Amino acid sequence: MSSLFTGTERDRLFRQLQMPWYNLVPNAGVSLEPYALYHCHPVSQQQISRMKDAAERVGTVLSHLWSVIRGFDEETLLEYGFPEETVRVIKFDGLPPFCMRLDWCWNEQEEVYKVIEANVQTPSFWFECLEGNTKVAEHFGFKPAETQIQPVLRNSINQAIKRAANWLGKSLDRCNIAMTTLDNPEDMGTMRWLSKFVDQPHQVFEIEQLRIKDHQYLFNERSGEAIDILFMWYPVEWAIFDRDPNGQELWSALEELILKRKLVIVNFASAFALQPKSIFALITDLGLDFFSPEQAETVFDLFPKTVQTSEEMGDTYFGKPVFGRQGEGCFSVIAGEISDQSPNQDPWYTDQFYVYQELLKFPTIDLANKEMTALWSTWLFNDGTDHFVPAGIGLRVSEGKITDDYSYWCPIGIAN
Template identity: 60%
Template sequence: MNSKIFDSPERDYLFKSMRLNWYNLCPIDGETGLPIASEQVPYALYHCHQVSPSFVQEMRQASESVGRVFMKMWSVIRQLDGDTLLDYGFPVETIRLVKYDPLPPLCMRLDWCWNPAVSLKKVVETNPQTPSFWFECTEGNGHVAQHFGLQDPVPGAQNLLRASLNQHLKRAAAYLKKSLSDCHVAFTALNNPEDVGTMQWLSQHYSGKSTVFPLEFLRIQNGDRLFYERTGERIDILFMWYPVEWAIHDTDEAGERLWPALEQLILERKVVIVNFASAFLLQPKSVFALINDLGSEFFDDRDAATVIDYFPKTSLTTEALGSDYFAKPILGRQGEGGFAVEAGAIANRSHNNDPWYTEQPYVYQELLEFPQLTIADELMTAVWGAWLYNDGRDRLVAGGLGMRVSEGEITDDYSYWCPSGC
């Protein structure tokens, strides 16, 4: 095995020069909340996988086609009644807000099983709310590609992100009946290198002033305002990288649930949390089952062709899929709780099986053959991620892309980032 790819001075120098503070990953101590440095594992590979410009262009075009379907579904789901949303796995606490929040998603990352060797190109997940793997797909590939003498696969990705983010924040300010310059904009996430680091990077694409801080310093006061604890400054517009399905269960020091107060602030237009409830509307894996249940005849000819070409068969039950399928929690993330079934028996299971995920209702997709690449003399399974951004007219346009690889057949939180270039 070529260990230089995983651990070498050259690797350290490259990723430190990019300020990628999470090029190695550390597990978090459950009691202290601190990273366990002695158990860190490599995340970013000192390697650049070469792809052709035509490969990039085809994936971006396919992603925009899929994005049109999801934006259609965004409008459809907002009109569904509460019982139907419960049937598709939406937590009851989220229903009022996902139907109310009028601002559409800012962005999303699609995960692709892109395997031309077997004529297979299917989108397997969409990640609109707390979409990780952001810097890597948007800026990171370009740095690594240049280092290895290749070209950035999507050289305009940062400009697209900047334009979309600033336009979306202006819409949020207008919704509050304010100018953006009069709003305090903040970015927050869980206090770990990847989440806070990504929020710091994202905030640099906003043209105005903003505050970036760990989520532990976010406070609600008397149902009247959201504020940053260290300064007391009121927050008008917040980008909160934190799952809605976690937020509904959070409590304060006295054990009181925080969600009702946060929901009320949003409903009363005292704060806008961008890409939060509106994006969560498309986050559950059951949205794929809903698309399947509606059928291609529900869509116009162009979108129907997209559903047929790019969406895997997905169901809330196993009966429609027979004895071969992949099962994942409806609110699953990072591969948690997923398992593959072949001929009626479990063939592969995720390494991560926290009861939070395994006790959820599941959704079932047709079993797909993911591409495999030889990297560092080892055969690895590849998943492609492709970014989409709202162009201001609620049309999703293609941004950056990137590849995760894993030694097992299920991509999870500890899969590697394999940089790519043209």
């Protein structure tokens, strides 16, 4: 018999799904830790419909905000935490993001429905939401929570690639397309899965093989082939510090290729305009009057108050780094005292600028005799007209109150 975390049936299911990252290696160790739960959490069609509607409303606000941010001067971008090195490419790259993953405090019992952040540049959790849920639901005799969602992804990513070719001024059939990310089971496994939705010929390889030739072009070291359009699952805030094997910094050369339109990186600088957690503080700062009546209603209903100084929140709030990922560096404060914090307090995160959000009560789910905190995610995909279409919903659960690298993917489905 299998438990939620281990067992023969669990191993067999996730291997059949070709999901090599169903167990993960934590940052601090070498032993495998369970990630995918051998379980299907029941959801209602009403909840799925409400979440997709809410996600679409949020996407409209963020799509508008994207153009606003790109119009800011350098001083304003720096004020909201954008690294100085990224300013030129953010303002230059006119290709909107092709996707984003929204994370939610979706607490039906408390009637709290707030989007807590948008993961736009290098978002993970694709496979789990767009294919994994369906396969696990079928395994346990549940109905899929969503249907016909993979065609939305296929249309979106191919529209993005076509627009990239137009941005370069080249015909699509003359563009060399590549997809790359870090060489680990989750990142490469996800990228190989994602690549099956790209209709044009392309190559997939580890980011460690990526090289720049004398400020002239980007290429795959293994094949030597120059790249025109790159889909790179890698954070911009890391890329600005990267160096080659000889210790030479790489950002200036990469920036030059982008600015000269010798290269387009899909969902890179354009998506980074919406990646910092400080854009939620920007929404608060702009105020409801800045938005159209419909957008203002969405901001009022679905966005939490977010500010750049803790004093503005009083003595109870949630703090997160501007470029935090997987909950790292986060903490909550109640009545002036830290009540919870993520296990990873690495200086890379804790030395960043912080934003402070109203402290929300997250829902909990009882699993394996444990009360686990539930974090819901919804996907949005650009349909090619800069309207973001909802497709893909996922659930992460954690034993602590802050979702982090040790949280689990909990598949969902509709009970028959």
